[in-house]
Amino acid sequence: MSPPPAAPLVFGVLSLALWEALVRLLDVPPYILPGPVAIAGAFAADPRGLLAALASTLVVTFASLVAACLLGVALAGIMSASRWARAAIQPWAVALQVTPIVAIAPLIIIWVNAPFASLVVCATIVAFFPVFSSTAAGLAATPRELLDLFHLNGAGRWQELRLLRLPAALPFFLAGLRISGGLALVGAVVAEFVAGSGGFASGLAYRILEAGYRLQIPRMFAALVLLSLAGLAINSGLGWVERAWLRSHT
């Protein structure tokens, strides 16, 4: 028997009820752990401010996701066109991937003097790798027989890229895009934390920092819930795009 679609909802509601009950029964002070009701109340107290902050974070997220796609696809394309380029680029891409963004974000925020651009640069660095590496894998996985067929019929490089390599790599790209979407949000929030502690205020991460300084813990949780919901929406939205594409194109 397949699980009912409402299963996650039921589990969520039960967990929230248990959480609220424990907080009330054990009399946990709200500055240690607020209950769901207090968190919802904190959101209701200032929905406009929190949603504006969410919008600001989402703008950074989408801008960096677009930048990561453009950069990732372009670099993957260059790497598939030339073995020299592959050898030259690959280790640097990995180096960028394994360097923790928290460690380089302060530098980027100093170097890139515009606050919005510096956030986008940081989030792009975080989001770039999955879309880049899966596109590169997709471009490299083109079946040899199809490449032979293209050569036999005198196809040029551009035809090969446009009619064969790119469409063949698209499912790989979409799988990478879904991971990158989540990472872009993570990158945006990390960058906002670093920038926010430097006094630049706009996104949800700054609201979390601010609420923490003021011991408004329920508001902090409300911001966190918004972040989780945004992450879920990005993930399922991109998952929907991926499935819709696969349905209509294979």
Place this chain on the structure above:
Amino acid sequence: MLRLDGISRRFAATQALENISIDIGAGDFVALLGPSGCGKSTLLRLIAGLDAPDSGRIIWQDGAPPRPGEIGFVFQDATLLPWASAAENVALPLRLRGIPRASYEPAALAALARVGLDGFATARPRTLSGGMRMRVSIARALVSRPRLLLMDEPFAALDEFTRHGLQEDLLALWRELGCTVIFVTHSIYEAAFLARRVVLLSPRPGRIAREIANPLPAEPATRLDPAYAALVAEITAALRPALAA
């Protein structure tokens, strides 16, 4: 049509082909028959110009190697573009050569009809059976009316019944179109049924061990002819020393 003159090809430590010489006339149906690893597929790629021999020459009758579209190639798998319809897949060779849509569309539909797939123009490969996908692949190879058709174990992955149907249709197409066919296979039955000339290759290094002519009529009834069984037996017997050597 073409002559192979002392072709050799080596991959690292393996001598894939050694001193292959053979004449292939226009309209011939030649089977290259041999066990796995005897270099049959390599030979096909060399003829197609997808690979170059280490020594020896391929001499084309008209002096120049064939231009794009003059060779049709059918691979072991159907190797269709999964995101394109059957007609788009068949039209691909014409499209790649810059032929306008107004010409390639009717040509693709005609090629599909020729392999018995009229009505499937808009079908995606995944909705077709293995045998139908191979028919699309054959239509794609025939769409540019090639003078030479190279086939690399095209029916090896199909079930026996589908294979028989496709073999018979291929013979009919060959008689109708009059093109030259070089057909790689490891099936003795298939080689004896299809080819007018069965060329036996021995493995490691790949050499031509023998050639056996097939005098039987190229038609479905041949399968039931005792002479067909005798030909299969003759080829089987001839392969023994080739395999032992």
